[in-house]
Amino acid sequence: MSRGTVNRTILAVAGVLLLAGGLLVLAGGLDLYGRVGLSMPHRWPLLGADRPLFGGVARSRWEHRSWWWPVVIAVLAVLVVGALAWLVTQLRRRGPVSVELPSPAPATTLRVRGRAVEEAIETGAVALPGVERVAARLDHRPGRPVVRTAIRLTTDGGPAELLAGYRSGPLADARDSLGLAALDSELRLRVVAVRPTRARKRARVV
Template sequence: MRRATANRILLGLVGLLLLALGLAVLIGSSDLQTHWDFRLPPAWPFSGPKDVLLTNHDRTLYTSDDWWWPVGIAFLSVMLLASLIWLLAQLRTGRLRQLRIDTEDEQGALIRGQALERVLTDEAEAYDGVEWAGATILERDGAPRARLVLGLAPHATPRDVVAGLDDEVLANARTSAALRELPAEVRLRAVRHRARRVS
């Protein structure tokens, strides 16, 4: 949870930085301050369409030094590699793709994680006191874990619902998938119904 929050904050900061840079370039290159008659702050990086990101002096300042190109290329390569690793880490959801079941015939069987999620969702929604449900099967340290989000009906008792889910829904999942254990994290949400006027 903390990792996801940190990723969102970091992505938000990077997005704001890129947005600010893009707006600075757009305003300067389009010469909007002249067309819309407003002034830019003195520290604004681009004040007109002829401005450049790097002047000739900036671009050629260190090119005569032997260390400049290797260091520059190495820095950009590390930044590119770190960005790709971070992007791939965001694409990994941690969801279980498939689960091998021991059928005791030396062959085994594979069950898709999405199929197990659908079964858990359907059985949880059919349980008394649950109006809607969502299930995700994650893989942690090579073992499956379940994450359930349940919308509770007004008459439901959270303790009874959680105990019943463990005794019935999760027990059925453990049995059907031949699992010794299936740790689960259950999040409960209260379902709010709109008040209706009765005449």
Template sequence: MRGMLRTVNRVLLGVVGLVLLVLGGAVLAVGLGVEAPSWWIHTGRDDVLLAGAERTRWRDAGWWWPAVLGGLAVLFLLALWWLVAAVRRHRLAEVLVDTGDGEGALLRGRALEDVLGAEATTLDGVARAHVRLRGRRTAPEARARLLLEPDVDPGEALHHLTTRALTHARNSAGLASLPAKVRLKGVRHRAERVS
């Protein structure tokens, strides 16, 4: 799903960028003296974007300028939200693995997350595990959520996670350290009625 959203985001950004580039280039070309086609919004070099009659056409309508300014404000806020969503990263895309040759290799962050989560799920008493990597690719940090069975000691589950799954991930990726924040939650079971 996220891959599809990323593709849609890139295509939408490309289309918007291409439209703005074509429109801006056409306005610049007409401004520099290139003859405009008959259907174009500008007729010549001295033409303005909005003529006096077009600017004052709705002056008497009290709703016009608030509606225009409100629409522009909504467009601006949507564009700002889109920019923040595109720039903000929720997870680490790749981890730099020390291969010993001085160059290193890149390991996909999701692959390491999946392996960590799968290994954490195999621990005794862990019903489900979800792991995310954050930080920098040279110094990743793990955030794990473990759903524990009711009869499991949380301290023991945490100890097994740090000594097994996190240690294996750190050693296999050649990391000096792999700090982790772990949230533990217990599974709720309904008690059966005895009659």
């Protein structure tokens, strides 16, 4: 599962939970259950505008414990710091949004999306023999872009053949498409490890 898919899944789950909580609060505050004649369970939260989410017994149940408030504060602090760190990670640019192409006219600026370059490299690399998974990222060094690609090989894939095919295939195509004389690239290879299986011999007794 890619990082983008994980992020979208987390956002979707968080959005559904926040939406459900907001609807519960709205329904209780507006006394919608009584207006539409719904009979909710006794333990259902926010049954009416005059009923709090947590009753007095629930609020004071653990207050006499010395560990209660430190634990509550620590948990809330971890949640806030984790949420802020995740938000900063999402907002931080992971690479150039676009790459400027050589323009045939002085007053014309041509640009291509960085993600389009990444997708083209991933599509070309995953078609090479012995490749199972590819993840490409376009970064920007001072004055020139650089492609960082991680490739996962199957047990049939050869690193030497893959490197030659990657240089002459996806990397060369990206370089030519961008109109660059050279395109820096960093390639990480990972080979799928296969656990050795023990041969089991069965003796047949006649």
